[in-house]
Amino acid sequence: QVQLQESGPGLVKPSGTLSLTCAVSGGSISSSNWWSWIRQPPGKGLEWIGEIYHSGSTNYNPSLKSRVTISVDKSKNQFSLKLSSVTAADTAVYYCARKDSNDAFDIWGQGTMVTVSS
Amino acid sequence: AIRMTQSPSSFSASTGDRVTITCRASQGISSYLAWYQQKPGKAPKLLIYAASTLQSGVPSRFSGSGSGTDFTLTISCLQSEDFATYYCQQYYSYPTFGQGTKVEIK
Numbered sequence: 001q002v003q004l005q006e007s008g009p010g011l012v013k014p015s016g017t018l019s020l021t022c023a024v025s026g027g028s029i030s031s032s033n034w035w036s037w038i039r040q041p042p043g044k045g046l047e048w049i050g051e052i053y054h055s056g057s058t059n060y061n062p063s064l065k066s067r068v069t070i071s072v073d074k075s076k077n078q079f080s081l082k083l084s085s086v087t088a089a090d091t092a093v094y095y096c097a098r099k100d101s102n103d104a105f106d107i108w109g110q111g112t113m114v115t116v117s118s
Numbered sequence: 119a120i121r122m123t124q125s126p127s128s129f130s131a132s133t134g135d136r137v138t139i140t141c142r143a144s145q146g147i148s149s150y151l152a153w154y155q156q157k158p159g160k161a162p163k164l165l166i167y168a169a170s171t172l173q174s175g176v177p178s179r180f181s182g183s184g185s186g187t188d189f190t191l192t193i194s195c196l197q198s199e200d201f202a203t204y205y206c207q208q209y210y211s212y213p214t215f216g217q218g219t220k221v222e223i224k
Contacts, residue, residue: 062212102168
């Protein structure tokens with residue numbers, strides 16, 4: 001079965017760029033699914049960041065669009081997130097997730113905590 | 119953005135209770151709604167999609183209803199493992215989530 005695993009630095013300096021990768025195992029990133037990034041600040045709710053298809057097509061949350069880049073590496077079966085000009089407000093658990101044929105997020109990674117601090 | 123509002127934000131219940139959580143969309147979203155369960159330190163788990171379709175493997179005590187702007191998640195007989203936070207999420211436009219409803223033990 002498909003599993004997702006996030007990886008990347010747990011600490012990023014203010015004004016820097018947050019970079020995370022989501023490795024897909026047990027299945028192909030070239031399947032007919034969109035792949036998303038979702039975040040959750042400590043003690044708060046969920047916020048969708050954006051998504052990518054294996055073709056490279058992307059959609060982003062309008063509130064983050066100017067700072068977000070999501071890319072895919074089919075050779076490594078993974079996709080990545082870059083969030084620039086980060087502030088403390090970007091401190092959150094970041095999840096990668098698969099959107100299924102019903103457009104719901106059916107598979108999630110375990111999440112990775114990213115703290116923005118000097 | 120379509121705003122999703124859940125009520126209540128939290129409540130206490132006992133094992134065996136029938137509980138209902140409400141989710142309201144700021145505009146009509148047809149049946150493009152999902153429900154998730156999240157336990158502390160864990161990723162959300164998909165329970166229901168298309169407003170009322172149970173995800174494979176989810177116990178039948180969970181059910182969803184509604185369309186347009188008003189939706190409900192019902193747990194018919196609360197079990198100990200159901201104490202968690204529940205989120206609704208619309209996918210009529212770019213995805214947005216409700217603020218969550220925490221179900222606590224009475």
